[in-house]
Amino acid sequence: MEPFDLDDDTLLAAHDPSEMFGALYGLPEQLEEAVRLMKHTGAIFDASLVQTIVITGLGGSAVGGDMLRTYAGDKCPVPILVNRSYTLPSYVGKDTLVIAVSYSGNTEETLSAYADAKARGAQIVAITAGGHLKKQAWRDGHPVITVPGGLQPRAAAGYLFIPQLILLQQAGLLPNATAEIEETLRLLREMRKLLAPQAQTEQNLAKQIARKLYGKIPLIHGAAGLTEAIAYRWKTQLNENAQTPAFAHCYPELNHNEIVGFDVPQELIEKLEIITLTCSRHHSRVQKRIEITGGEVLADAACGQTELKALGESDLAQMFSLLYVGDYASSYLAVLYGLDPTPVEKIELLKQRLTDVP
Ligand code: F6R
Numbered sequence: 001m002e003p004f005d006l007d008d009d010t011l012l013a014a015h016d017p018s019e020m021f022g023a024l025y026g027l028p029e030q031l032e033e034a035v036r037l038m039k040h041t042g043a044i045f046d047a048s049l050v051q052t053i054v055i056t057g058l059g060g061s062a063v064g065g066d067m068l069r070t071y072a073g074d075k076c077p078v079p080i081l082v083n084r085s086y087t088l089p090s091y092v093g094k095d096t097l098v099i100a101v102s103y104s105g106n107t108e109e110t111l112s113a114y115a116d117a118k119a120r121g122a123q124i125v126a127i128t129a130g131g132h133l134k135k136q137a138w139r140d141g142h143p144v145i146t147v148p149g150g151l152q153p154r155a156a157a158g159y160l161f162i163p164q165l166i167l168l169q170q171a172g173l174l175p176n177a178t179a180e181i182e183e184t185l186r187l188l189r190e191m192r193k194l195l196a197p198q199a200q201t202e203q204n205l206a207k208q209i210a211r212k213l214y215g216k217i218p219l220i221h222g223a224a225g226l227t228e229a230i231a232y233r234w235k236t237q238l239n240e241n242a243q244t245p246a247f248a249h250c251y252p253e254l255n256h257n258e259i260v261g262f263d264v265p266q267e268l269i270e271k272l273e274i275i276t277l278t279c280s281r282h283h284s285r286v287q288k289r290i291e292i293t294g295g296e297v298l299a300d301a302a303c304g305q306t307e308l309k310a311l312g313e314s315d316l317a318q319m320f321s322l323l324y325v326g327d328y329a330s331s332y333l334a335v336l337y338g339l340d341p342t343p344v345e346k347i348e349l350l351k352q353r354l355t356d357v358p
Pocket of ligand 1 (some may be wrong): 155
């Protein structure tokens, strides 16, 4: 039995002094604002030179890149890589577009990767709310897309994803996504009515999932393609919002290793809850794999299993619908554990310690 009643408004407010739930509610407006921001950007890099795209960033600032990579997989003529390190792959050069993303603008790995991109003569676009990244990119004459600040980076997924999407669209590297964005906005506005704190647990899928995950270790399963990035997003949101361990893997790869690991130790397997994220765009064989894995191969496993279907039609709407449920569910789970979903003290401590060490 969990200690908090998620339908008790006063308790919820007491555990959310930094208003994570307010930020979540505002996701549709954030997406809209990001679209507005990009309205007059025009062509800010030479697409004719671009043979590869590298998006470099960490944590909440890498999520938009992951989403873009999976979304663009069957649409973009050039490969997209998401880089989460101090340096860039050796192939990066003049024919690479490097999108450096750091919400704070002060993440040392991203600043180092930015310097690497600059040294190799890559075309660079920075996306940030400020900090050193903004200053350095301005000083070096590279275009900067400045997004509104004041949020946790992981709560700024709309600000960090949409500019990348529109940037590539404007350059002719992705098809026009206006209709998909509009569908996503409509869908998220509908969804939040039943995901926000005012919606009672019986109707609120995110509260129900949080209750299911209480006292458990979540294993999030997505599939190569659209839900892969979202499964990883769920994992990191569970880590950062609910401050709990969580793991992500994806089909079909998990059929070749992870499914064997549900036998021992039984008492720990009982503590696992698999959440499988599905969407209508999976490869038909992947859909079969999901059904056989849950229904037969793991039918007797001691862990819990839940399937969550994406809503909406378009790729974008389906991705964001699953992301939205995970963002809310991980925040409710924090509250169930008596925690504030916003602060990430361990990340801040580590960053601080690293600034002390040359
Ligand atoms: C905190 C968060 C972190 C940061 C990461 C990189 O909310 O999501 O994962 O995103 O530490 O920092 P930024 O995003 O400022 O480059």
